[in-house]
Amino acid sequence: xxxxxxxxxxxxxxxxxxxxxxxxxxxxxxxxxxxxxxxxxxxxxxxxxxxxxxxxxxxxxxxxxxxxxxxxxxxxxxxxxxxxxxxxxxxxxxxxxxxxxxxxxxxxxxxxxxxxxxxxxxxxxxxxxxxxxxxxxxxxxxxxxxxxxxxxxxxxxxxxxxxxxxxxxxxxxxxxxxxxxxxxxxxxxxxxxxxxxxxxxxxxxxxxxxxxxxxxxxxxxxxxxxxxxxxxxxxxxxxxxxxxxxxxxxxxxxxxxxxxxxxxxxxxxxx
Amino acid sequence: xxxxxxxxxxxxxxxxxxxxxxxxxxxxxxxxxxxxxxxxxxxxxxxxxxxxxxxxxxxxxxxxxxxxxxxxxxxxxxxxxxxxxxxxxxxxxxxxxxxxxxxxxxxxxxxxxxxxxxxxxxxxxxxxxxxxxxxxxxxxxxxxxxxxxxxxxxxxxxxxxxxxxxxxxxxxxxxxxxxxxxxxxxxxxxxxxxxxxxxxxxxxxxxxxxxxxxxxxxxxxxxxxxxxxxxxxxxxxxxxxxxxxxxxxxxxxxxxxxxxxxxxxxxxxxxxxxxxx
Numbered sequence: 001x002x003x004x005x006x007x008x009x010x011x012x013x014x015x016x017x018x019x020x021x022x023x024x025x026x027x028x029x030x031x032x033x034x035x036x037x038x039x040x041x042x043x044x045x046x047x048x049x050x051x052x053x054x055x056x057x058x059x060x061x062x063x064x065x066x067x068x069x070x071x072x073x074x075x076x077x078x079x080x081x082x083x084x085x086x087x088x089x090x091x092x093x094x095x096x097x098x099x100x101x102x103x104x105x106x107x108x109x110x111x112x113x114x115x116x117x118x119x120x121x122x123x124x125x126x127x128x129x130x131x132x133x134x135x136x137x138x139x140x141x142x143x144x145x146x147x148x149x150x151x152x153x154x155x156x157x158x159x160x161x162x163x164x165x166x167x168x169x170x171x172x173x174x175x176x177x178x179x180x181x182x183x184x185x186x187x188x189x190x191x192x193x194x195x196x197x198x199x200x201x202x203x204x205x206x207x208x209x210x211x212x213x214x215x216x217x218x219x220x221x222x223x224x225x226x227x228x229x230x231x232x233x234x235x236x237x238x239x240x241x242x243x244x245x246x247x248x249x250x251x252x253x254x255x256x257x258x259x260x261x262x263x264x265x266x267x268x269x270x271x
Numbered sequence: 272x273x274x275x276x277x278x279x280x281x282x283x284x285x286x287x288x289x290x291x292x293x294x295x296x297x298x299x300x301x302x303x304x305x306x307x308x309x310x311x312x313x314x315x316x317x318x319x320x321x322x323x324x325x326x327x328x329x330x331x332x333x334x335x336x337x338x339x340x341x342x343x344x345x346x347x348x349x350x351x352x353x354x355x356x357x358x359x360x361x362x363x364x365x366x367x368x369x370x371x372x373x374x375x376x377x378x379x380x381x382x383x384x385x386x387x388x389x390x391x392x393x394x395x396x397x398x399x400x401x402x403x404x405x406x407x408x409x410x411x412x413x414x415x416x417x418x419x420x421x422x423x424x425x426x427x428x429x430x431x432x433x434x435x436x437x438x439x440x441x442x443x444x445x446x447x448x449x450x451x452x453x454x455x456x457x458x459x460x461x462x463x464x465x466x467x468x469x470x471x472x473x474x475x476x477x478x479x480x481x482x483x484x485x486x487x488x489x490x491x492x493x494x495x496x497x498x499x500x501x502x503x504x505x506x507x508x509x510x511x512x513x514x515x516x517x518x519x520x521x522x523x524x525x526x527x528x529x530x531x532x533x534x535x536x537x538x539x540x541x542x543x544x545x546x547x548x
Binding site for chain 1: 273279288375378387390472473490499501516521
């Protein structure tokens with residue numbers, strides 16, 4: 001019996017609906033929107049949007065790093081709890097992920113707005129209202145809020161797999177708490193860090209809703225421009241070219257981050 | 272340092288749930304401004320259940336989520352069984368393909384499918400192919416990898432002799448699959464199906480690009496709503512969904528801890544039995 005053939009429908013499905021569409025994106029990226037002739041014009045015209053690409057990258061890198069800094073202690077604390085508590089806390093981290101991120105982002109708008117909840121609190125104690133919304137900070141906050149669980153969950157799963165005896169061994173061998181953290185826990189949780197970074201960075205750099213709601217025209221991101229090429233000013237060829245460049249940029253960024261985390265891992269192992 | 276970590280953890284939980292609380296509170300306010308709480312009322316919930324379009328959209332979302340989960344689970348589970356028997360090289364190739372929809376940003380997946388559907392539409396000389404079927408295809412496509420990734424570890428953990436034993440005892444291959452293999456990998460299948468269902472129910476970005484005028488899901492319509500002042504009954508819907516998911520998760524949690532304690536008991540019993548022999 002050849003069980004391998006069970007996979008055939010799946011392979012056909014994936015070829016048809018992931019590989020072929022990606023090829024069509026490449027086709028559109030290199031053809032003219034009117035004549036359909038081969039052209040580099042779409043790719044070249046992306047240079048006009050270089051600043052938007054750079055901004056998307058810096059906003060999402062900032063959000064990813066913040067998620068890592070905030071998420072690590074949370075994942076570590078959860079991993080130290082009793083198994084029952086761990087399961088409940090893990091569930092509570094997952095729960096917001098299942099709820100409409102559009103509405104949750106909208107709740108942030110209500111919180112941060114000039115006449116919003118936070119500002120009315122601020123003015124009620126006699127201070128001047130703060131410009132909390134429509135700036136880069138608000139966009140980063142929105143990203144951190146939406147994607148933090150995607151950082152905590154992989155971190156938690158890799159930290160909870162670390163054998164607690166290793167910590168004891170490190171302590172026995174004379175490591176201080178800080179040392180046993182930097183020499184044992186941190187290197188062993190590198191796979192979690194790497195996948196957390198990917199899981200936050202990819203959706204953050206390609207988002208198009210958070211920046212529309214919490215940002216200003218000055219914080220437009222790649223996702224917004226791609227969306228408008230398909231839904232507003234209809235130019236699918238330019239949109240396809242941008243998607244292609246976005247994909248390439250993501251692969252470069254993920255490659256770099258994997259390199260850093262893997263290198264660190266190897267170093268520590270050989271030490 | 273531990274204390275600081277604990278403080279950060281508490282703050283993060285407040286941070287994650289604060290906006291949800293804001294929306295839930297707004298669903299009981301008689302005012303239309305989310306930032307100002309007026310009088311307490313249940314009327315938003317009454318309005319919600321009278322709103323046939325909103326309920327219709329919720330029904331559309333449920334249909335897409337259920338149908339795409341069933342297709343993806345069936346297709347993904349059989350594929351995972353096959354992938355497990357492949358040569359290392361082929362397996363690497365297939366798993367690489369499986370990872371594409373997961374690592375690709377949603378917007379690129381959405382755009383690529385939308386372009387392909389548009390392309391097919393022009394070839395078939397149809398005005399618009401976007402609608403139920405395109406939405407279903409897209410959802411099955413992004414659900415499939417999650418089913419595979421949940422089922423694969425279960426299959427590789429399974430003893431391959433089990434199916435052989437079943438067939439020796441007279442099962443046809445199909446019967447052996449349903450009676451033995453499927454039974455062994457069930458937890459993975461269920462986890463994959465649940466993940467697919469929630470992803471599909473909440474998906475906005477991909478659906479937004481492949482949806483047509485004929486068939487719209489709730490998240491896509493909520494996006495259209497948020498462009499104009501939003502009606503508070505949407506907050507009521509959000510609060511209800513929150514409660515449903517919360518209850519589902521609690522039930523799952525209880526079931527999981529029960530099965531774990533049962534497994535532990537069996538383990539202890541097996542040990543005791545072994546000791547007696």
